[in-house]
Amino acid sequence: MKTITAKEAKNRLGQAIDAALAEGVVMITKNGLDSVALVSAERDRQLIEVQSFIADESAVQKDELRREFTQGVKRGSAKSTDASMFHGLAAKSRVKYQNEEF
Secondary structure (H helix, E strand, O other), X not given: OEEEEHHHXXXXXXXXXXXXXXXXXXEXXXXXXXXXXXXXXXXXXXXXXXXXXXXXXXXXXHHHHHHHHHHHHHXXXXXXXXXXXXXXXXXXXXXXXXXXXX
């Protein structure tokens, strides 16, 4: 990944764009610290796809935890003052189960 200063990016925007197209990302620093990343459109699409996949996987895992919790409430091995939140009803309180908040 190429790194350039904000001043270089300002003075050589065309070259920075070409570098981002070639490498996917150009890191732009300001005052010696990473500030922003110039990302090619293709790399941006890839990142969005990965984020969507992660969000979908997280939703699946949360649904599984909700099912486990609901089964636990039915068996009496888990307790909640408002288990109805797991049946699609509005929650009046938040519950933690296996480090996951519902």
